[in-house]
Amino acid sequence: MGRKAGEQRARVTTALDHLRQQIGLALGAARNARETAEYELARLQLEQLVVRTGLERAAHDSHITERANEPAMAEVLSWLRSVRSEFYREWADGPNRLREIVAASAPGPAGRPPGDWLGRVGSSSGVSAPQLWRIGSSTVDGSAAGRTPGTELTFDVAVPLLDESHLAITSAPNTRPAVDAIVENLLMRVLSTFEPGAVKIHLWDVGQLTAVLPSFYALTRTSAVTVHDPTRLVDLLDEFAGHIRRIHSYTMQAGYPSLRALRAATGKRAEPWRIAVLYGNGEDLHPEQIRDLKRVASGALDAGISLILVDVPTVLGGSVETISMLDERHALTSMTGSDLVVTLDPPLPSGQVTTAAGRIAEALVAKQGGPRSFADLLPTEYGRESSARELRAPVGFFQGEPVEVVIGDATPHALIGGPSGSGKTNFLYALLGSLTARYSPDELALYLLDFKEGVSFAGLAPGRKDESWLPHARLVGVNVNTDREFGLALLRFLAEELRRRSAAAKEHEVTNLEELREQDPEGHWPRIVAVIDEFQYLFAERDTVTALATSLLEDLARRGRSQGIHLILASQDIAGIDAFWGKPAVFEQCTLRIAMPKARRVLADTNQAAVAAPKWHAVVNHDSGIAHGNQLAHVPDASGKGVFPALQRELWQAYAGHGQPRLFDGAHAPALEDSAAFTSLAPAERPRALVGQSIDVADAAHSVELSAAPGRNLAVLGTSAKEALSILDSATRSLARQYRQGDVEFVLCCLVDRCLPAVRELTDRLVAEGHKAGLVAADDLTEVVTTSAAALAGLETPRILVLYGVDAALPALEHKEPGKQSGLDHLRTLLKQGPGRGLHVLGWWRGVARLKDTLGFAGTDDIGAWAALDVQGNELAPFCAGQVVHWSPRQDRALFFDRTTHSSPEVIIPFHRTEASDE
Template identity: 85%
Template sequence: MGRKVAEQRARVVAALDRLRHQIGLARGAARNARAAAEADLAKRQLEQLIVRAGMERATQDPQLCERMTDPAMAEVLTWLNGVRTQFYAEWADGPNRLRELVAASAPGPAGRPPGEWLGRVGTSAGVTPPELWRIGESTVDGGDAGRTPGTELTFDVAVPLLDESHLAITSAPKTRPAVDALVENLLMRVLSTFEPGAVKVHLWDVGRLTAVLPNFYALSRTSAVTVHDPTRLVDLLDEFAGHIRRIHGYTMQAGYPSLRAMRRATGKRLEPWRIGVLYGNGEELQPEQIRDLKRVASGALAAGISLILVDVPTMLGGSVETISLRNEREAVTSMTGADLVVRLDPPLPAGQVTTAASRIAEALIEKQGGPRSFADLLPTEYGTECSARELRAPVGFYEGEPVDVVIGDATPHALIGGPSGSGKTNFLYALLGSLCARYSPDELALYLLDFKEGVSFAGLAPGRKDASWLPHARLVGVNVNTDREFGLALLRFLADELRRRSAAAKQHEVTNLAELREQDPDGHWPRIVAVIDEFQYLFAERDAVTALATSLLEDIARRGRSQGIHLILASQDIAGIEAFWGKPAVFEQCTLRIAMPKARRVLAETNQAAVAAPRWHAVVNHDSGIAHGNQLAHIPDASSKGVFPALQRQLWERYAGHGSPRLFDGAHAPALEDSAAFTSLSPTERPRALVGQSIDVADTAQAVELTGAPGRNLAVLGTSQKDALSILDSATRSLARQYQPGHVEFVLCCAVERCLTAVTVLGERLVAEGHKADVVPADGLSELVTTLSTELPGMRTSRIVVLYGVDAALPALEHKEPGKQSGLDHLRTLLKQGPGRGLHVLGWWRGVARLKDTLGFGGTDDIGAWAALDVQGNELAPFCAGQVVHWSPRPDRALFFDRTTHSSPEVVIPFRRPEADDE
């Protein structure tokens, strides 16, 4: 027992000895580390003292000399001597390299002496600005640069500004004249570098009631310099904020992070630079002003806006360089550090600045010139632009600079408004001409429609006086004031094209037109622009056309942007469009707003810019009408005689391979012989009787297929003789083209004496084409239908029976001999059983009730297709599956329904009979 206790005690003692040993080692290491740290700290403190005092002065300081005699501290002096030697080796040529850097980064007026440029007008187009702008010079002692001590080495000092940095200037007491001279020097260097108009300066001084920088007075009378109300800083900041939002919108949409990046990529100066000079008084601005100023400063550089703040004690967002004046000639800057004093350049001679400002102002006024012509909108070379990402074209000028309209993903659709005589049509021609001159027909396709008896676009299609056409146009619709269905047809076409493009985009796994064109370079994907002038007439009534058109327009407006389908909606006044009450989708997508003088409700409610716009001008706004997006533009004369046609002929000759557009003229019925639907007919086993021209984007016709199915007969209803003759004429002649001679017999019977001549001419034409055609007198109709009814079971040859004014012969047809069927009974037999035997009736009844009398009870199914003329819609329900028919008679139009193909009746245009003009 005692031995075990002794062993345990021995183990415990051994463990404690090991612990003491380890603790001793750790304490020794800690002492050594502390000693090393204290030695290193002492070296660093000595190093700091020597650096502060300077190497030469340090050797003369008794206390430092005593510390440097310590062997442990000797290496500090050795290391500093090595660093100094290396620095002098690198800095020996430093001042000279700084001069070379400034010369390269500040060429011309940006860095050269005033005598070489002051008074000369700048010529730079302004794609890439100088990186630095000279403000003075600085000097270092030669001893600090490894040279002979006491020798002065001078180098230029310059600061970044445009696209690079903001500038904050802090004055010293009694240095306001020096600050003004500094700002004046910088601004005059900038204004003298670029061509007039490339830079706009905004001046604001919280303490001045008169003009800031009075030597710039001549420029303040132009757009180059604007002096702002000292009590309304908010207006200037709002203006800058508007520019930033607008510029950011279209640069980011185009795929560029800043205006500078876009400018360098495109090689064009799309916007002027803007410099805002804000003079404070050293006191803090109001909290809301500070907030707005910081918000502007954070996004300004990317939008080409630079701020120069004088005595405004505010920390700005973004890159900021500082200049702090010590006295009237000296300052320190963040570019050179606090240890180097900058000698500011002397003030520019006041008289020379005034002269220079006057010359720049005169050059700007001369550049702006008088009203520009339409030719100034056109590029030097046609068809060179690509529309993959957007369409961009100038439509006018403001102070000599072109004002562009941009149609793309960011601004997909446009709304144009202006009262009669305000220049809306002229603007449309200027826009179309500028676009077509820049983009080829493979890049841009136009669909043009003009309501309200308009003929604005008629000249863009081939005409009798001018055979040329606008090769970019695919469709031109004019005089469609009563044919709202044609506007609906255009929207249906655009919706179908949208679905086709969406399907292609899905197949190629892309999301927009630019990507689709990149993935499918062999596909034909132009940007489509549909212009609908006086578009509000499409929604003039509360009916199915308005409902469907509203739905289609909303869908196209919402989804068309990504697939390159764009709408331009123009109107004299959009105040009364009830179809869009509570449905703002269309107007929200129309972010591009064009307001002609005195236009109402096109821009935002609070934006009254159009009220004050002068004649021949327009307010172009890419920001949904918000005031900050306003751009006033003078629109050249594009609609005078011979102006646009001259461009059209050049484009027509250049793009000769592109076909003519489809022309729809609601004031002129097409001739049957000119219809592609008629000329393309040939013999077939399923003949189709053409009824009239379709109101559609494609040049098509409505027709009745005459097969053996029950009811394959056609009824024309109404009292309009001209249209009834036209429909029966086109139906008969089109059928004749689809039968070989001898394979069909035509039987024509006219019960209306005034139509007899037209029927006789039709019969003679059929005979001349090799067909058998009999013209039966009115009093022979009863005998005719009796004979045909009797021969029907054994009939081998197809027969087309054309009856004119059947209701006029009803008394004779109703006559019945005892024990025999009446002629009316035989006619009903033909209507019911004829189609199955190859006999079809094309008949004209001058009233719906008379057709009912002819068919008898339950006979409506025997008329499978009908064309209504001057008949009210409510009378047609029995022949339209009981559905309500919305139809009011319209001149030269018919309502057509074929129950085998139509879900609802459609409006058609009866073909024009040339001989009708002589009747």
């Protein structure tokens, strides 16, 4: 037992000794690994310190020397020197190659000595920019490059700027003048490279209350240089943030990732470059300023903005190069590394800089010129642009540069506002002129509607003084402030066109107009622009017109963009449109906003740019009115006497094959003789009686078909003799054109004495045309209806009874002899049975109640069509299937209803009745 216990104790002791040995080995290995790691870390830290300081200066740095003298660190400096020597042996021709690279990447003023360019105005178009811009030179010992020891090799040093990188400059004590010299050198090289206006410079200095870079004073009076308030950095950053958003939206819409890519693809400089020089004082900016600055820097290069930060301690996003000043003549740069000292170019002679800035300013002013004219908006050749993708046209100028309006998928619809006298009509003419000069009528179709009492667009249709018209115009509507139905008709027409285009797109399996035109090149698919001036009249009342117009407008605004249908809505007072309150769909789609001076609620609520806009200017905004999208434009005089007509006549002659537009003038009733619906009439089996002009996009008329169906009679209701005579005159004359001579008999009877001359004139006209026509005396009406009723069964020739003032004959017609029917009974028989036997009544009753008395208990079925004049809508419900009729009498208008064709009454314009004395 004791022996076993001893053996066990021995095994435990052996195991413990082995464990202690393994733990010792592990601890030793860990200690060695830690010492090795600490050595490597110390070595790497020393290497980093030497690289940052530079090998040449490291030998004179006491801290580095002290550490390098440690036995374990002694080899670090020698190892770094061997690495550098090996690098230079492999790159013996490095300085020459650097000179070649800078020469190729910094051509002209970007890299040449100042004497070659300072004082000359740049001529580059600004499509592409040099990649590098010279700031100085650097020197290396030739021995490091395989040359004789002591030989100095010098090469140019340049930094990227436009489109390539931002630049951060850190000063040293007493080096502010040298920093200014670097900035002045870079800016003057840039300004001297490009044509005036291609670059805009923004200067901000937190410590300056006066002008920054005084040699540029001449340029601060132009658009080339802007000095910003040192206390309002937020304004500058907000301006740039808005600019970046606008450019990003613009380039993305065009399908390019950046402004540089867009310029390279199109060969055009869409926007000037912008350089912002921000002078700090070495202190941190406010946190919100740092946040905004970083946000701007991250997207600035793609938007053509380069930042030069001086003593602004922050780390920017994106590409940033640095210049760290050592003294007034030397600096370190991120382009050359910390081991090479850059000798900065000497400052440009201040007098020569001032002279050069003055010349550039003069050239920019000369280029921008004075006030531009309407002719400056027009291209050299008409009709050369394609509207497949979008419509684009300048409408004005800002500091000599054109300001464009873009109508396409991104900005499909426009809202234009401005009080009376603010230039809204002039802007519309400038826009229409610029568009029609660039796009042919096959590319652009215009539908123009002016609700106010004026003739803004009347001159675009042929007139008595000028036979020309705007060939792009398909419809011109003026003086339609009381004819809201015409605006509704236009929206219905556009909705039908949208349906037609959508069906074609579906058939060709495409989604937008550009693709449809590619797949159907033989189709006729112009972009449609509908301009509705004073459009708020459409929604002036709370009725069915407003409800339908709102629904149609919302649908067109939402879906029209994809099929090339665009709305331009203009108004003097946007604030008064109640119909859209709570229905923002239309306004949200009107991303293009144009605000005339003093306009309200066109731009965003916080955007007050229109308040300060001067006369003859407009604020053009493609970003739904947000302030960052503002573009101020001086709009030339386009509405002056003879200005637009001169362009119109040229376009009319150039596109002679395009027909004239349909002109709808609400202030003038059309003559029956001028109506295409009347002149096109010919003998027909089922004649139609024209009652008035349709309020529609098409030049059409409303009519009543006088078939054999029951109720095919026409009643005119109201006391207005002028309109009643017109309706019965047009109905009778139109019917006469559809019968051959001898095939119809007209019987006319007038019971209103003052209308008798007009009825007699109509009778004579019918006789002169070869028809059977007779005018019977009022006292003979009872006999006429009695004999007509008796002969009804054997009637062989169609007969039209035209009765004026039927209600005046009711007392005589009601007279009844014992055992016989009254004349009124016979009239009711004619109304009920006549259409089936070829007899129709066209009658005028001067009141709804009197028509009811005429019809008696037979109801309203015997009057299938009626035209109401000065009759209130609530009186007409019995003759309109009981539906509520919204109608208030309007001068020279009538409400027409034909129960066989209409679901609800429609407003018509009675034709102007031409008297014999007028012919």
